[in-house]
Amino acid sequence: MSRVNYTPFETPPATAQWGRTVTHDDYTKMLQGFQPQSMDDKWTIKADTPEDAQGNTVVHAYFGRQNYEEIALTIATGDPNKIECLDWATITKISWKVEHPGGTELTEKEAKERAISLCKGLLRCAMEEEEEEEEEEKEEEED
Known part of the structure; x- marks a missing residue:
């Protein structure tokens, strides 16, 4: 079996703070990642388990045959004894x-939407899109 190479960001990536909560079930799916099943699959998702003092996990999304990094999510984990929490x-x-x-150019909003879409589509996470709901509430308040 050949070794898979992953190419980190070629240029310094844009970064933004998020604050998006994740259930324990979705976090577990992110840890498992996604490997292409056929030549048609363009994305690979791979997690680096906690190595820093804060216990953060980094989930990487790579695109194409050369596995170029497109998105990275830094995730702070919750209490292992409270896995039923929705915001674990x-x-x-x-x-x-x-x-x-x-x-x-990919905007912050588009990057977040793409990250959620990849998690839902490839990893079968249950997370919902959050941006649209917030925008609809703002529009209702303005009317």
């Missing part, structure tokens, strides 16, 4: 590749 872990930071072919 927190995505504290998101890092993402800004520049893409054709001169397009």
